[in-house]
Amino acid sequence: MDSDRIDQIINKHQGQARSLIQVLLEIQSENRWLPREVLEKVSEKLEVPLSRVLRIVTFYKTFSFTPKGHYEIDVCTGTACHLRGAQRVLDTVQDLTGIKPGETDLDSKLSLETVNCLGCCGLGPVMEIGGKTHSKMSPAEIADALKKCE
Amino acid sequence: MARVNSPAELDRLRKGFLSKRDPDKPCIAICAGIGCLGLGSDRLIGALEEEIKKQFLEAKVDIRVTGCHGFCEKGPLVVIYPEEICYFGVTPEDVPEIISQTVVEKKVIDRLVYTDPNTGEKAVHQSEIPFYRNQTRLLIGNNTRINPKRIDDYLAIGGYSALAKALFEMSAEQVLGEIKKANLRGRGGGGFSAGSKWETARNAPAEEKYVIVNGHEGEPGAFMDRALLTGNPHEVLEGLIIGAYAVGSHQGFIYIRHDTPQLRENMEVALAQAEEYGLLGENILGSGFNFNVEVHLDIGIFVSGESSALMRSIEGKAPEPRPKYIRTSVSGIWEKPSVLNNVETWANVPQIISKGSAWYSGIGTERSKGTKLISLSGNICNTGVVEVPMGTSLREIVYDMGGGIPDGKKLKAVHFGGPMGGSIPESLIDTPLDFDALTKLGAPMGAGGMLVMDEDTCMVDVARYFLDFLAGESCGKCVPCREGIRQMLKILTNITEGKGREGDIQLLEELAEVAGGASLCALGRSAPNPFLSTLRYFRDEYEAHITGKRCPALSCKEQAHT
Numbered sequence: 025m026d027s028d029r030i031d032q033i034i035n036k037h038q039g040q041a042r043s044l045i046q047v048l049l050e051i052q053s054e055n056r057w058l059p060r061e062v063l064e065k066v067s068e069k070l071e072v073p074l075s076r077v078l079r080i081v082t083f084y085k086t087f088s089f090t091p092k093g094h095y096e097i098d099v100c101t102g103t104a105c106h107l108r109g110a111q112r113v114l115d116t117v118q119d120l121t122g123i124k125p126g127e128t129d130l131d132s133k134l135s136l137e138t139v140n141c142l143g144c145c146g147l148g149p150v151m152e153i154g155g156k157t158h159s160k161m162s163p164a165e166i167a168d169a170l171k172k173c174e
Numbered sequence: 175m176a177r178v179n180s181p182a183e184l185d186r187l188r189k190g191f192l193s194k195r196d197p198d199k200p201c202i203a204i205c206a207g208i209g210c211l212g213l214g215s216d217r218l219i220g221a222l223e224e225e226i227k228k229q230f231l232e233a234k235v236d237i238r239v240t241g242c243h244g245f246c247e248k249g250p251l252v253v254i255y256p257e258e259i260c261y262f263g264v265t266p267e268d269v270p271e272i273i274s275q276t277v278v279e280k281k282v283i284d285r286l287v288y289t290d291p292n293t294g295e296k297a298v299h300q301s302e303i304p305f306y307r308n309q310t311r312l313l314i315g316n317n318t319r320i321n322p323k324r325i326d327d328y329l330a331i332g333g334y335s336a337l338a339k340a341l342f343e344m345s346a347e348q349v350l351g352e353i354k355k356a357n358l359r360g361r362g363g364g365g366f367s368a369g370s371k372w373e374t375a376r377n378a379p380a381e382e383k384y385v386i387v388n389g390h391e392g393e394p395g396a397f398m399d400r401a402l403l404t405g406n407p408h409e410v411l412e413g414l415i416i417g418a419y420a421v422g423s424h425q426g427f428i429y430i431r432h433d434t435p436q437l438r439e440n441m442e443v444a445l446a447q448a449e450e451y452g453l454l455g456e457n458i459l460g461s462g463f464n465f466n467v468e469v470h471l472d473i474g475i476f477v478s479g480e481s482s483a484l485m486r487s488i489e490g491k492a493p494e495p496r497p498k499y500i501r502t503s504v505s506g507i508w509e510k511p512s513v514l515n516n517v518e519t520w521a522n523v524p525q526i527i528s529k530g531s532a533w534y535s536g537i538g539t540e541r542s543k544g545t546k547l548i549s550l551s552g553n554i555c556n557t558g559v560v561e562v563p564m565g566t567s568l569r570e571i572v573y574d575m576g577g578g579i580p581d582g583k584k585l586k587a588v589h590f591g592g593p594m595g596g597s598i599p600e601s602l603i604d605t606p607l608d609f610d611a612l613t614k615l616g617a618p619m620g621a622g623g624m625l626v627m628d629e630d631t632c633m634v635d636v637a638r639y640f641l642d643f644l645a646g647e648s649c650g651k652c653v654p655c656r657e658g659i660r661q662m663l664k665i666l667t668n669i670t671e672g673k674g675r676e677g678d679i680q681l682l683e684e685l686a687e688v689a690g691g692a693s694l695c696a697l698g699r700s701a702p703n704p705f706l707s708t709l710r711y712f713r714d715e716y717e718a719h720i721t722g723k724r725c726p727a728l729s730c731k732e733q734a735h736t
């Protein structure tokens with residue numbers, strides 16, 4: 025965790041309670057999880073009660089309380105992808121990785137999430153691995169793509 | 175960039191751009207919308223740049239990286255100007271040929287143009303390709319002509335002239351009057367009159383007022399707002415500034431998805447460039463009108479697109495709706511009058527001001543005016559963003575633009591409005607696209623996601639799917655919504671798993687009545703819609719699951735497939 029970078033984000037919004045969500049989003053996107061010490065610092069610097077910070081962080085699945093894996097796997101289960109077999113893709117990924125949506129594997133390599141519509145429904149069923157979009161994958165192709173996550 | 179201080183200077187600037195442009199100079203417009211990027215258009219852009227360098231054509235050919243062209247199914251998409259040749263499914267391997275054959279020698283490459291799947295006929299231009307030919311692309315049509323990161327492209331096609339007209343030739347009341355006369359209705363789901371909303375906020379007694387773009391686009395299967403906002407951010411921004419002038423607001427917010435980086439990037443570039451030219455900020459175009467805009471990221475929960483929840487979120491609080499005894503146009507962000515409109519609603523404003531309300535209300539139906547962007551997806555040959563005049567029949571959208579249903583399957587139903595909408599059976603496919611006509615059928619248009627379903631789709635599962643979606647997206651604050659959705663979902667899941675019992679339908683109807691009547695916000699109140707509409711048109715499927723323990727569409731895994 026690069027604490028200077030986090031301090032930088034927080035200090036930019038010092039004393040601005042209204043920036044709470046923007047600050048949390050920014051830290052989440054850079055650090056990929058929100059350690060408790062960081063949340064305490066956010067609470068102190070932005071002058072927001074810690075309970076309110078925790079309430080937001082624990083409720084929305086955009087935020088993560090535990091370290092995420094190096095590669096994030098997002099399986100789209102939006103309507104278009106659902107109609108085109110997203111469940112099969114999700115089942116395959118779960119079988120291959122042994123993790124369920126919301127979980128990270130033991131060596132912190134992979135995290136799995138389901139998302140609602142990535143905005144490219146024409147390619148469905150779609151999944152993203154480490155930010156790269158994969159479309160209409162067969163189980164064998166999924167296995168191949170996952171093997172490349174080293 | 176120098177500040178522009180008057181409409182005359184803006185005109186001069188525009189003429190300057192045009193005189194410097196050679197209309198015969200080849201320009202390759204490559205789609206970098208979300209769909210095409212997913213298909214590798216970034217590699218294509220790299221390959222084009224390299225090839226042009228290799229052939230020493232840098233001074234002779236322009237490359238334009240654009241937003242979504244619409245025909246996502248056939249990406250990566252390329253349009254070559256000045257002939258406007260459309261190429262589909264272009265790969266980096268095609269690049270050398272495109273440069274030497276099409277750009278230099280002006281020859282069309284047969285393999286890359288559109289081929290009609292039925293007749294085998296080739297089509298080279300948008301005006302000949304069925305997907306585009308039947309559309310009226312007033313809002314999204316310019317996407318191929320604009321690099322969203324270059325405000326000059328937008329100015330060159332007449333951008334910000336509506337703003338100049340509004341600020342210098344019209345009073346705020348006149349602007350408001352035009353929007354009211356045009357009968358512009360909100361595109362985010364409710365179809366509420368934009369003019370009335372603006373007027374309420376304008377007349378509300380407060381010093382400070384806000385205007386907001388709702389770019390949350392939480393409806394799964396809807397991607398037209400992203401296509402518009404990333405592809406032509408200035409069109410939306412110009413509408414917002416005009417709206418602010420009409421309402422008397424000096425601060426705007428643009429609320430966008432946090433998970434689509436291009437959205438934020440393009441919007442921030444657009445804001446910075448508009449500010450440099452003096453089209454945003456203090457003393458806009460020398461008119462004395464001041465207006466600033468902030469970008470806010472959403473938190474990735476569906477309910478944050480609801481107006482009061484969205485406003486809470488901008489205040490930095492958890493996005494939970496409040497009861498709306500007082501409208502947000504009277505008391506919104508920090509209890510100040512706040513006008514919230516959808517991306518597409520704002521994008522309609524500049525053309526109404528430029529061309530007038532009479533022109534605008536000539537398009538569409540009696541009570542639904544203008545065009546509508548539709549995200550066409552599901553079991554359809556041509557997934558993509560289409561724009562059609564209100565009143566276009568659903569049949570035309572599915573068959574003329576959408577190209578029908580793939581794999582020779584039969585159309586079963588179309589679903590509008592995502593988790594808060596409803597399904598229309600094939601027998602009603604001649605219904606016009608119209609706010610009120612669709613609402614009457616139990617399938618309100620929503621934001622414009624149109625999901626096409628073939629005969630293999632189980633309608634009970636569709637209802638279950640949307641409730642499953644909403645169970646994770648409700649804020650959880652009020653009981654009728656939180657528990658109503660959960661219990662309905664449980665029963666529907668049982669039914670799809672072959673565990674349905676006599677009386678389940680009645681129980682579901684009772685739950686639907688409570689959730690629909692007693693929930694705090696429109697999420698809970700509309701949550702039963704997909705169930706109610708599928709029950710209305712496909713009751714026999716529910717009964718087959720419960721009594722016969724079978725799924726007529728052969729889709730539910732746990733059911734007997736007989």
Ligand SMILES: Cc1cc2nc3c(=O)[nH]c(=O)nc-3n(C[C@H](O)[C@H](O)[C@H](O)COP(=O)(O)O)c2cc1C
Pocket residue numbers: 359360361362363364365366368388389390391392393476477478479480481482514515516517519621695696697
């Ligand atoms: C649960 C829920 C989610 C919504 N999501 C969106 C959305 O993503 N985008 C949007 O423009 N409107 C959304 N709306 C509608 C907004 O509350 C609001 O009516 C709309 O943004 C107003 O703009 P319009 O009048 O231009 O349509 C949603 C409403 C509800 C109840």
Ligand code: FES
Pocket residue numbers: 100101102103104105106140141142143144145146148150394395396
């Ligand atoms: S539903 Fe999966 S990308 Fe839209």
